[in-house]
Amino acid sequence: MKSSHNFRKASASAVADEVLGAAVGKTADLLFSMRAAAVAAYPGFEELRDWGRSRKMEVSGDLATFVRRFSDRLEAAGGAAHFARDAREAVEIVTNIARGLGAVAAVKSKSMTAEEISLNEALPEAGVTVTETDLGEFIIQLAGEKPSHIVAPAIHKDRAQVAALFHETLGSAPGLDVGDLVRVARKALRERFLAADIGITGANFAIAETGTIAIVTNEGNGRLTSALPAVQIAIVGIDKIIPKLSDLPGFLRLLTRSATGQAVSSYVTVITGPRRQGEEEGPSELHVVLLDNGRSPLASGPFREMLHCLHCGACLNSCPVYRAVGGHAYESVYPGPMGDVLSPLLWGMDVYADLPDACTLCGRCAEVCPMRIPLPEYHRKLRVLRAGLKGEAAAWKAEAPAILTQHPLLYRTALGIMRRVLSLGRRLPDGIRTGLPGAWTVCRELPHPREGPDFRSWWEKRKSCHE
Amino acid sequence: MSKPEIVERYIRMAQAAGTDVECVSGAELPGRLAELLGAVNKPPEIAALAASGWPEGLRETVEAVLVSSGFEVTMPRKEQGGYSWDRDRLAAASVGIVWCERYLADTGSLVLASGPGMGGLATLLPEISIVLSDAKGCLEDLADFFRQMEGAPPSRITLVTGPSRTGDIEATMTKGVHGPGKVAHFLLL
């Protein structure tokens, strides 16, 4: 198990990295404003959000039934459904399929769910080399890093860094511009596509009614990965289920506008089973691994709506914290507001105890979430949950000042002392700047009360004058 | 069946997404196609052509234009198990041409439904994708398409909206990353 991580330390070093900050800020701002423009250009968007939420409520209200329906219909269409309770089981299913085929090469289109189960680390052990085909993921894979955004995985790199990376790893000329870099990647990846035995994808939606999966990409790598290799394995979180095929158009509208501000992405591939008799396109075997990994317990708990998340990334782009630190500081597959909530829920509060604090409660994420997930409220609720885990002594220590504050006289006395102390300003000894004042003065001076009498004295005096 | 205003909307949306749309009569098509193909230099090139789906005689017309423009043509071959591409020739093709039955005004998308010999990969692997449709094939949106669909969905429905693109490096939009950098759509009047 991963040791508990330290978001303060990680974020402090991230804010000190200027290339990172500029690269993340630039792309997140662009995605944010493209989303805003696309939403403004679509008059029914608010109603569509309500509709989407209600469709997802239907699924999260009866998740097991929908999972069963999806897998039944998938099998009826000739696909194979596999259930994985956790990451280990999912990896085992995939590696068993690969071993059974004697596969040696897989291509993969971007899947955060596959990241979640660390599939890329496990496949080489089964003798399969994996190539990431989404350009951003490919860059990350060449650099030996992890994605830092759920939609734009290489958001933390600028073009000069990518040019240097391609020069080192692919032998391209140094200092290429973006267009040339894309051509270099196209050539390198095309060969891998044609040689692959297995295509590994995620899915943006899994449609219960028909056993269909839908994959949305701009590059076309999702389409290639699902069309060229003889076998396709889709890793699909059970939260991706929507009820009906007729729901897909509405969800696509919500997803693409929220993710990249597009009316639709370049390619939407809607797959119902493997290739059929006589067809020349698509895999002859289609496996769908339905991953639970901590999801089903969410359906009956206070964080149910996290199951509605479309993984569009809009909350990341809107988040002041994410924009300042990028994804790596979170040390989780899922960064930003949705990650602050999901990571402790899926992998434990002990591991991600500090992520609920990576939030100013500014509320912008809730404004942009297409599913209206109450992300700020969920951050608060996680803080409550965490406080509850700290035991009696800590609870008492936190409550004691509230008891004091509740008593007007004690409160006023304490405030009076604080006012007098703070009035000393620069004459205060440095020794006071530890603990809370120490943290405050990392980037600020201690506050000093404004000139003039305190309000209560002024009020009393004024009242006696009036009388 | 398609009202002129929804076709107009399709054209506007598709062009905004980067698809070149042109309305041509059956008589104009060979000439326009030849012009477009003439811009692809260094023949002999290979063109990937869908085997099925075409209206009567159109595939032969297109094939003739390709040959006279100096292209070798590769198509899904029909064998006993069904259709299959010659992978090497498909991968080497610089142009792909298919027939597309339905397209959507709402988003400017082509709807490619799978079926034997429909040649969907010809719209994906080559640098240039040429798609022909009946001007009357325009639908309002995807919901409309699903409503008209009879029975279970085909094994794959692909919506294509403009060229392949990426914004993964500094959010700089770049065309033609894995699929075509150019998509030309002819609407036959």
Added chain:
Amino acid sequence: MKISLLLTCTADLLYPASARACVNVLEAFGVEVAFPRLQTCCGQPWLNTGRLAGARRLALHFLDVFEEAETIVAISSSCADTVRNHYAELFPDSPVLRDRFEAVARRTYEFCEFLHLVPGVKEMPAHPHPVRTTYHSSCRTLRGIGLRGVAEEYLEQMFGADFVSLPENETCCGFGGSFSVKLPELSGRLLADKLKNVSATGALQVASLDLSCLTHLSTGAERLGLKKIRFFHLAELMAGALT
């Protein structure tokens, strides 16, 4: 029209002049102001750190002090937001308390919102000392209270062309309550970004309706050596225009 003033502990401790200005402005528009002396803090520090026992204590104390009040006006947005949007949910198991808190919530306003909605103040006079001024619309004002554009309109009336809007005005300044001390480096980065935008406007004074943001911004500006910029509650500028 009579209101009870929710002073807020921040004003109580640090901003007496802002509170005085609120009283003066309200009275100038014919509002009678009462000040319930037994009030303390709304409990936000407990609420936002998940210490609900403490938050409940202070919510109940608030109810004791303010339940009889006809109308409540809070000097700082985040406190108004707490009363309005968070108290009732602290008592999920008591429908009676929930109802009482919801009733109080409906009578609670943020200062500027109150002026706009209740006396319906449409016009502020021109300020006698026009100085280039900008406005920090805090997250809680925008997304908690739902007040957009009102303060800006008043400022425009007072300062005319000297009022300049702040770029990226909907972005958080990085205060965030416990966030400011739990992640001070990050908080400092967001603060520096906000102050960079302030500097870019050339403004010499910044108005806001949230005193916590103002504390964070002013002490941050002091650290960064931005000595010329001054920070005010909107009421202070209004009071200046009204005299």
